[in-house]
Amino acid sequence: MKDKVTILAIESSCDETAAAVVVNGREVLSNVISSQIDVHEKFGGVVPEVASRKHIEGISAVVQKALDEAKIKLEDVDAVGVTYGPGLVGALLVGLQYAKGLAYSLNVPLIGVNHIEGHICANFIEHKNLEPPFVCLVVSGGHTFIVYMKDYGEFEVISKTRDDAAGEAFDKVARAIGLGYPGGPKIDKISKEGNEDAIIFPRAKMDDKNSLDFSFSGVKSAVLNYLNKMNMKNEEINKADVAASFQKAVVGVLVDNAIKACEMKKVNKIAIAGGVAANSCLRETMERECKKHNIDVLFPPMVLCTDNAAMIGSAAYYEYQAGREAAIDINAIPNLKLGER
Ligand code: KG4
Ligand code: ZN
Numbered sequence: 001m002k003d004k005v006t007i008l009a010i011e012s013s014c015d016e017t018a019a020a021v022v023v024n025g026r027e028v029l030s031n032v033i034s035s036q037i038d039v040h041e042k043f044g045g046v047v048p049e050v051a052s053r054k055h056i057e058g059i060s061a062v063v064q065k066a067l068d069e070a071k072i073k074l075e076d077v078d079a080v081g082v083t084y085g086p087g088l089v090g091a092l093l094v095g096l097q098y099a100k101g102l103a104y105s106l107n108v109p110l111i112g113v114n115h116i117e118g119h120i121c122a123n124f125i126e127h128k129n130l131e132p133p134f135v136c137l138v139v140s141g142g143h144t145f146i147v148y149m150k151d152y153g154e155f156e157v158i159s160k161t162r163d164d165a166a167g168e169a170f171d172k173v174a175r176a177i178g179l180g181y182p183g184g185p186k187i188d189k190i191s192k193e194g195n196e197d198a199i200i201f202p203r204a205k206m207d208d209k210n211s212l213d214f215s216f217s218g219v220k221s222a223v224l225n226y227l228n229k230m231n232m233k234n235e236e237i238n239k240a241d242v243a244a245s246f247q248k249a250v251v252g253v254l255v256d257n258a259i260k261a262c263e264m265k266k267v268n269k270i271a272i273a274g275g276v277a278a279n280s281c282l283r284e285t286m287e288r289e290c291k292k293h294n295i296d297v298l299f300p301p302m303v304l305c306t307d308n309a310a311m312i313g314s315a316a317y318y319e320y321q322a323g324r325e326a327a328i329d330i331n332a333i334p335n336l337k338l339g340e341r
Contacts, residue, residue: 005320008077008102009313010063012095013087013115014141015039015046016306017058021070021077022313025321026124029070031303031310034058037182044181045171052090059098066309074106081316084112084326085336086142092332100328111316112326115307116143116338117155119273121318122300122311127271130298135267137258139282140274141167141182144214144254146261147338149271152318155339158261159212166250166276169216173223173246177239187243188279194240196248196281199226203253212257212264219249251282255289262295271298278305 004023011018015036021029036054040046067074082099084092096112103110120136132152138145144161164172167184174183179190201222204215223246230237254276262270270290276282277299290297304311324341 001321002078005078005317006072006076007079007081007111007313007316007320008063008066009081009113009309009316010059010095010099011083011115011118011307011309011312012055012059012091013083013085014091014307015051016308017055017062018307018309019063019066020309020313021066021072022310022317025121025314025317026128028125028310028313029072030066031308032062032066032069033308034062041181044175046088048088048090051088052094055091055094059094063098074102077106077108079103079109079111079316079320080106081111081113081312081319083115083118083312084330085114085333087115087334089332089334092334096330096332100330104328109320109325110328110330111319111324112330113312113315113319114336114338114340115312116140116145118311118315120147120149120155120271121314122273122304122308123271123298124314125304125310126300127298130271133265133267134269134271135258135261135265136271136273137254138273139166139254139276141165141171143274144216145338146212146258148261148265153322153324157338158264159214159257161214161216163215163217164220166214166216166254167274169220169250170276172220173243176224176227177237177242179239179243184276184279187247188281190240191244191247191281194238194242194244196244198238198241199245201245201249203249212261214253214257216250219246247279247281251279251285254282255285258286259289259293259295262293268295269298270295273300273305275306278302
């Protein structure tokens with residue numbers, strides 16, 4: 001095995017076209033992200049076909065920029081890592097096909113990466129001494145999981161959402177109160193001016209008391225009902241109070257279940273991952289509660305919370321080390337499961 005492995009990583013699973021150069025899974029030489037948010041904003045959410053077209057337009061320039069910023073040439077690349085699921089199929093295919101072409105022409109291994117595993121591995125970039133096992137709370141726009149990472153490449157799902165993902169709930173509530181897309185950062189911001197105890201929104205309870213699963217559709221419906229009632233009564237809605245109260249309900253259950261998962265697995269280390277990990281209330285509450293339970297909580301920096309290719313480069317390195325090279329006919333898998341190979 002080489003002692004310096006340089007991976008060019010590509011990510012195009014949703015609305016960010018991204019490429020990065022990562023050495024040995026932890027050292028980021030470049031991390032280029034071209035966001036399509038402006039394009040999708042006017043539609044109030046990601047339009048899959050528009051996303052694919054934008055990836056096609058942008059991918060060559062994004063990859064070139066990643067090489068330039070890393071000050072390397074294509075000949076210096078030891079492997080190409082790429083997200084092949086989960087995500088929007090048309091969007092995934094753009095990055096996957098580009099990566100295949102590159103790996104084939106350079107005659108280097110192609111490494112297929114699960115996007116969610118990438119989010120988890122973002123923590124390895126920031127926390128250089130972090131090693132599995134640990135518990136990870138994955139909270140993104142499409143997924144909400146508590147995962148036990150036993151070893152590199154070995155993931156056990158402890159719990160998941162039974163309906164909406166946490167980020168999806170943030171986006172839907174933001175739309176309902178007229179904040180626009182993407183909703184998470186907007187709810188986070190406006191909540192700072194609101195009273196989180198103004199309205200009591202319900203926290204989902206599972207029938208099975210031992211289950212650490214989540215459900216966010218109930219709290220989302222409760223917000224929508226509240227808004228309808230206020231509108232019918234012609235009463236003024238305080239958006240900041242609604243946002244802060246909703247955020248408190250979601251964050252509360254995320255933090256409680258994450259701590260219970262650590263106790264269940266007898267680990268005192270929890271990493272947070274995914275776009276919602278950028279949420280300031282989640283960060284503060286997690287830090288405060290974990291301190292009480294003697295659990296170390298780790299967050300990636302903001303830029304590595306939301307979609308990026310550096311995290312894909314990190315995950316690809318551990319797949320490369322395990323000798324898991326993708327075949328040239330690898331296809332995009334929109335509903336790829338965590339830990340599935
Ligand atoms: O991980 P990500 O970039 O994409 C997916 O893989 O889904 O996550 C995007 C999600 C969106 O739902 C967005 O609203 C949410 O992360 N998000 C936030 C914050 N920043 C991004 N949610 C709450 N607070 C934030 N500060
Ligand atoms: Zn993501």
